[in-house]
Amino acid sequence: MQLAQAEAFRYVFGPVMSGRLGRSLGLDLLGRRVCSMNCVYCESGALEQLTLVRKAYVPAPALLAELERWEAARIAANQALPDVVTLGGLGEPTLNSDLPAIIKGVRRLLPGVPVAVLTNSTLMTDPAVRAELTAADMLLPSLDSLAPEDFARVNRAHPGLDPKAIADGILAFREDSQARHTKMFLEILLVAGVNDSEQNLELLAAFCNRLQPDRVDVVTLSRPGTEACAQAVDTQTLSRWRERLGQTVAALKPGAGTRLAEREKNGQEQTRGMQPEELRARLLASLARRPQTGAQLAEALLADQGEVSAVLVELLGAGRIAVRQQDGQDYYQARTDQPTP
Numbered sequence: 001m002q003l004a005q006a007e008a009f010r011y012v013f014g015p016v017m018s019g020r021l022g023r024s025l026g027l028d029l030l031g032r033r034v035c036s037m038n039c040v041y042c043e044s045g046a047l048e049q050l051t052l053v054r055k056a057y058v059p060a061p062a063l064l065a066e067l068e069r070w071e072a073a074r075i076a077a078n079q080a081l082p083d084v085v086t087l088g089g090l091g092e093p094t095l096n097s098d099l100p101a102i103i104k105g106v107r108r109l110l111p112g113v114p115v116a117v118l119t120n121s122t123l124m125t126d127p128a129v130r131a132e133l134t135a136a137d138m139l140l141p142s143l144d145s146l147a148p149e150d151f152a153r154v155n156r157a158h159p160g161l162d163p164k165a166i167a168d169g170i171l172a173f174r175e176d177s178q179a180r181h182t183k184m185f186l187e188i189l190l191v192a193g194v195n196d197s198e199q200n201l202e203l204l205a206a207f208c209n210r211l212q213p214d215r216v217d218v219v220t221l222s223r224p225g226t227e228a229c230a231q232a233v234d235t236q237t238l239s240r241w242r243e244r245l246g247q248t249v250a251a252l253k254p255g256a257g258t259r260l261a262e263r264e265k266n267g268q269e270q271t272r273g274m275q276p277e278e279l280r281a282r283l284l285a286s287l288a289r290r291p292q293t294g295a296q297l298a299e300a301l302l303a304d305q306g307e308v309s310a311v312l313v314e315l316l317g318a319g320r321i322a323v324r325q326q327d328g329q330d331y332y333q334a335r336t337d338q339p340t341p
Helices: 003-007 060-076 099-109 127-133 148-155 163-175 198-211 235-246 276-287 294-301 305-317
Strands: 012-018 022-028 084-088 115-119 138-141 183-190 215-220 321-326 329-334
Touching: 012 060, 012 276, 012 294, 022 060, 060 099, 084 099, 099 115, 099 127, 127 163, 163 183, 163 198, 183 198, 183 235, 198 235, 215 235, 276 294, 276 305, 276 321, 276 329, 294 305, 294 329, 305 321, 305 329
Parallel strands: 022 084, 084 115, 115 138, 138 183, 183 215
Antiparallel strands: 012 022, 321 329
């Protein structure tokens, strides 16, 4: 893949390492920071537009043309397929009205690779959106609070959004016969002193008991968020929440949180080294969506860690990326005053 092609990837990024999904190839359905929420912990940086308006923010033909080029480059480089293709990006993917065409196109271009959708669940109040989401193999909705005060503080949602209505939308999807094949992995992200109250815990426990998702992931901040005041909860709080919510889900399976698919060990991962221009473009595209360590980037991109480190140093020197420390590790992130690749 030549530099001109690498720099053309505006919407396809990664793969990135996901604790829930393994090597996840990301598709950015917004192209900029557009969302229905402005969560204090968001990894994507400052929000540009708070909206509930659906439209083709990234048209399906443009995104799928990039994915087709990405797949041609993967085959030429003899690289492993990703474990999953994840629809998400810089904002709420269900805001993109071309969602059905994008899912259909992913299945055509990468047959056999599961399709996952990350969502903050806000548009699941709409029956049309719920119907579109039944085409996904996995749905990863989030619901951080059912206590209105906590919801307002942690999610800073579009005016008029109500946590109970959002929860009812998630329940309606789970009860839809057309969605029975779609695995549901509910995520709850805790911010210390914001949504870790006992009231919220009990409300979410009752909700999970009704929902019975395939898995509940209770997490806290592991990367720098948008607001410096957003801090991770302590390990005791996290363990207590996980134990309490895990008890409510009869279908919760051992090993939750591990990869859906183990990468092949037969040498398929031994790929050619990427040219510096190509590696630079991929790193910038990935870091525009998620802060990551050098080790995470190398593992996800199947790249040499020394080469990744050298390019990160170059990008830091050029002012293209920034570095922040969290839990004793350096997390790299694209500068928010730079254009998204």
